[in-house]
Amino acid sequence: MKNYYQPEIETMPTAQLRQLQSxxxxxxxxxxxxxxxxxxxxxxxxxxxxxxxxxxxDIGKLPFVTKDDLKEAYPYGYLSVPLSDxxxxxxxxxxxxxxxxxxxxxxxxxxxxxxxxxxIVAAGGTKDDVVHVCYGYGLFxxxxxxxxxxxxxxxxxxxxxxxxxxxQLQFMTDLGSTIICCTPSYAANLGEAITERGLKDQIKLxxxxxxxxxxxxxxxxxxxxxxxxxxxxxxxxxxxxxxxVSFECEEQGGMHIQEDHxxxxxxxxxxxxxxxDGEIGELVFTSLDxxxxxxxxxxxxxxxYLTREKCSCGRTHVRMHKPMGRSDDMMVVKGVNVWPSxxxxxxxxxxxxxxxxxxxxxxxxxxxxxxxxxxxxxxxKQRDISVESRExxxxxxxxxxxxxxxxxxxxxxxxxxxxxxxxxxxxxxRDLYK
Ligand code: DLL
Numbered sequence: 001m002k003n004y005y006q007p008e009i010e011t012m013p014t015a016q017l018r019q020l021q022s023x024x025x026x027x028x029x030x031x032x033x034x035x036x037x038x039x040x041x042x043x044x045x046x047x048x049x050x051x052x053x054x055x056x057x058d059i060g061k062l063p064f065v066t067k068d069d070l071k072e073a074y075p076y077g078y079l080s081v082p083l084s085d086x087x088x089x090x091x092x093x094x095x096x097x098x099x100x101x102x103x104x105x106x107x108x109x110x111x112x113x114x115x116x117x118x119x120i121v122a123a124g125g126t127k128d129d130v131v132h133v134c135y136g137y138g139l140f141x142x143x144x145x146x147x148x149x150x151x152x153x154x155x156x157x158x159x160x161x162x163x164x165x166x167x168q169l170q171f172m173t174d175l176g177s178t179i180i181c182c183t184p185s186y187a188a189n190l191g192e193a194i195t196e197r198g199l200k201d202q203i204k205l206x207x208x209x210x211x212x213x214x215x216x217x218x219x220x221x222x223x224x225x226x227x228x229x230x231x232x233x234x235x236x237x238x239x240x241x242x243x244x245v246s247f248e249c250e251e252q253g254g255m256h257i258q259e260d261h262x263x264x265x266x267x268x269x270x271x272x273x274x275x276x277d278g279e280i281g282e283l284v285f286t287s288l289d290x291x292x293x294x295x296x297x298x299x300x301x302x303x304x305y306l307t308r309e310k311c312s313c314g315r316t317h318v319r320m321h322k323p324m325g326r327s328d329d330m331m332v333v334k335g336v337n338v339w340p341s342x343x344x345x346x347x348x349x350x351x352x353x354x355x356x357x358x359x360x361x362x363x364x365x366x367x368x369x370x371x372x373x374x375x376x377x378x379x380x381k382q383r384d385i386s387v388e389s390r391e392x393x394x395x396x397x398x399x400x401x402x403x404x405x406x407x408x409x410x411x412x413x414x415x416x417x418x419x420x421x422x423x424x425x426x427x428x429x430r431d432l433y434k
Contacts, residue, residue, distance in 0.1 A: 002314055005121040009260050010315045017316060021263055022055030024288035029053045032294055036080040038073050039296065056263065059286065060274055064297045067100065070239065075101045081292045091139040092238045102238050103292040109148065111290060115244030115258050116149020122249045123207040123232045125179050127154035132177035134168055134186060136421050137161040141242025142212055146181040149244065162186065162420040165193050173202040180208045184215035184223060185354065185423035191226030205229045211243060213422045214323055218348050233322055239295055240285050246320055251311055254319035261288055264318060266306055269327040280305045282327050283320065301327045331428065333360055334367045334404045340425050346397040347373055355416050362430040370407040377413050
């Protein structure tokens with residue numbers, strides 16, 4: 001028995017799915033042209049009228065929307081229905097400048113909840129499950145999204161929000177949570193806490209739905225082993241609705257994009273040119289049926305590739321590889337391009353886990369970079385290997401990966417502050433734009 005929430009849509013034959021997308025796109029373009037000045041201006045500038053868009057094959061004619069466009073038009077610029085038709089806002093967690101505020105009509109919320117319901121059912125959720133949501137609630141989309149999905153499935157929903165690990169564990173054991181939804185870094189923290197408190201026998205979890213930040217296969221294996229669950233990836237972004245834009249099925253081989261609602265493209269981030277399936281580039285989404293804040297060809301800055309290879313779960317919707325970086329998270333340190341994922345790779349190769357932080361600063365006009373990483377409890381027990389020799393080994397690994405000298409501090413387990421939501425991996429104190 002396959003785990004589908006809406007089998008007729010999730011397994012729809014590809015030709016029929018394309019037709020559905022085409023019909024929805026034509027309607028959506030007419031909607032935004034008629035109801036949103038920002039889209040009308042963009043299309044007029046490109047010499048396009050809604051009649052020029054006959055179906056998905058014409059999507060490449062449409063101009064892109066970027067995060068800067070949304071910020072410039074803050075807050076109402078891309079609103080495409082009267083404000084009185086909106087029932088909710090959510091917002092990005094931007095720390096600098098203006099945030100992005102996304103508006104939702106009731107139908108938009110229903111679509112979003114449905115997307116999260118499909119993800120929960122794909123992870124084995126039914127009305128008999130107890131779904132423990134410890135993504136943050138509030139402006140962040142994680143909590144409200146999975147909460148709505150869990151209601152749709154009919155599961156008992158625990159709206160825990162993030163933080164207060166003791167209370168999380170108390171509810172988890174007393175109420176027998178079976179599915180947990182949180183960031184992978186918080187799942188790892190909960191795993192540590194469960195092991196320390198000797199609670200593993202009292203935990204009934206069978207699955208976890210983890211996303212909102214990058215995580216590796218190593219981290220998946222650790223979390224699965226510590227919590228005794230199957231760990232599923234889920235992806236989304238506030239601008240497009242929140243979690244559930246794509247999700248993993250039991251194959252754990254990439255995330256199915258909910259193609260009846262969101263059309264995905266991969267482009268070359270430098271040129272904007274469309275790239276074929278299998279090539280890594282920037283992910284671009286078009287909301288096919290959201291009404292209040294529909295984004296057309298929105299550039300996510302997430303880098304990944306798509307695959308249309310048949311999935312044995314039976315779903316026909318295209319799969320995206322987990323984001324492999326962001327086109328904007330590259331740092332230039334000491335004149336060299338540095339991606340945090342390169343540093344993470346060196347640490348994982350040497351047996352460290354995801355408890356690390358990268359501190360970048362500028363002292364006397366020179367860049368400094370230090371990686372602080374915790375030993376695992378097993379490393380701590382190996383007394384014959386000194387901290388200094390461990391540090392030297394990481395310095396050498398980073399030098400050969402990046403070509404620059406990086407200072408390294410290997411710390412005792414639990415020295416780095418644990419995150420309750422998205423982990424903060426990079427602290428860049430340089431104010432490069434002042
Ligand atoms: O993080 C929505 C979300 C909540 C997704 C809960 C999954 C679970 P934002 O705060 O707007 O929204 O951040 C969106 O987070 O562009 C990616 O860079 C990153 N991201 C989201 N999911 C994943 C994932 C939510 N599974 C940004 N793997 C996106 C890697 C992810 N990165």
